[in-house]
Amino acid sequence: MPGALDGLRVLEVGDLVSAAYATxxxxxxxADVVKVEARRGDLARGRGPFPRNTPHPDASGLFLYLNANKRGITLDLTHPRGQAALEALAGRTDLLVHNVHPTLMAAHGLDYERLAAANPRLVMTSIAPFGLSGPHASYRGPDVVTWSAGGISTLNGLPGEPDLPPLKAFGDQSGFQAALNAAVGSLGALFARLGRKPIQPLCFVECRDGWLFLCAVEEHQWQSFVDLMGNPEWGGLEVFANRLARGANFDALEPFLQEWCRDRSVHELYEAAQRRRIPFAPVSTMGDLLASPHLRARGFFATLAHPVAGPVTMPGAPYKLSGTPWQLRTPAPTLGQHTADVLAEAGIDAAALSAAGVV
Incomplete structure (x- = not known):
């Protein structure tokens, strides 16, 4: 079945999350994505989780998720012949996405003027902690730095406590967010270059068997929730008369909600609320998501066989396209798996580069 980006050629250079998730x-x-790794391999290959907790560069769960559907090659981009090979590959590529630090781009052959001289239609997307210009362009910025510098770690206030200490979300959230922006920006540039046209307080309560998120912001939702609870006397108190009052007096309201939910089942309340059009939601664990009948019916999770890691179940795409759906076609490449094939397509002698220690 055709893909929406069939025929688009993409080169990816870098490590870890941002460039890899964008591509x-x-x-x-x-899109035909060729992942260019250093000879040591993408640093993501060293991140877990690993099957049976046994580290292996071709079995990292993070790497397998980020790099399915790609071809993979190795090149030493600090070597002149490696840079020449990159230039040849860029000459037949629509888009190059990288997250090499701005201070190292030139040393890795990532000079847009030079690459575009051979391919004026090339789009190059550079992902950098603080951009390619400005007084902070040379600064280093791993995830916790960019998360903090961007101000997101301060967005953790509660009613009456707007100034809680900063928090850091789990994982490389800055990397994933940068990747989304890079992908959208890249497609916008490609559309222009290639002439294509585009197509209230939070309340988590602990139930008998897990956690539930309560959301009844609109007045009709709140009244339906009060009815679901059997119209308790406190539900009619003046201090809870409207959503502004409930927000201002949430410290008084929350214990009532916690007590009522404590001995009830998460899914019992979830289903009952949804029948009344109250948008509650269970707080799902990874196991809950894997077992979800809804996600199974939508075919969200997909299992792909990998020659080293074995069967790998991973999340699918967060969208559905009727005519050109996403597909998991190939597993993440083993280190350098496609080096000879991809270089041969560009007329490059991979054996000679191997002998020179470039691949």
Whole structure:
């Protein structure tokens, strides 16, 4: 079945999340993505989780998720012949996405003027902690730095406590957010270059068997919730008369909600609320999501066989396209798996580069 981005050629250079996830979004829609790794391999290959907790560069759960549907090659981009090979590959590529630090771009052959001289239609997307210009362009910025510098770690206030200490979300959230922006920006540039046209307080309560998120912001939702609870006397108190009052007096309201939910089942309340059009939601664990009948019916999770890691179940794309759906076509490449094939397509002698220690 055709993909929405069939025929689009993409080169990816870098490590870890941001460049890899940006190009994964494109690969899932049919783009031919060639991942260029250093000879040591992407640093993500050293991140877990690993099957049976046994580290292996071709079995990292993070790497397998980020790099399915891609071809993979190795090149030493600090070597002149490696840079020449990159230039040849860029000459037949629509988009190059990288997250090499701005201070290291030139040393890795990532000079847009030079690459575009051979391919004026090339789009190059550079993902950098603080951009390519400005007084902070040379600063280093791993995830916790960019998360903090961007101000997101301060967005954790509660009613009456707007100034709680900063918090850091789990995982490389800055990397994933940067990847989304990079993918969208890249597609916008490609549309222009290639002439294509585009297509209230939070309340978590602990139930008998897990956690539930309560959301009844609109007045009709709140009244339906009060009815679901059997119209308790406190539900009619003046201090809870409207959503502004409930927000201002949430410290008084929350214990009533916690007590009522404590001995009830998460899914019992979830289903009952949804029948009344109250948007409650269970707080799902990873196991809950894997077992979800809804996600199974939508075919969200997909299992792909990998020659080293074995069967790998991973999340699918967060969208559905009727005519050009995303597909998991190939597993993440083993280190350098496609080096000879991809270089041969560009007329480059991989054996000679191997002998020179470039690949």
């Amino acid at each position: 994964k979004l494109l690969a899932d829609l049919g």
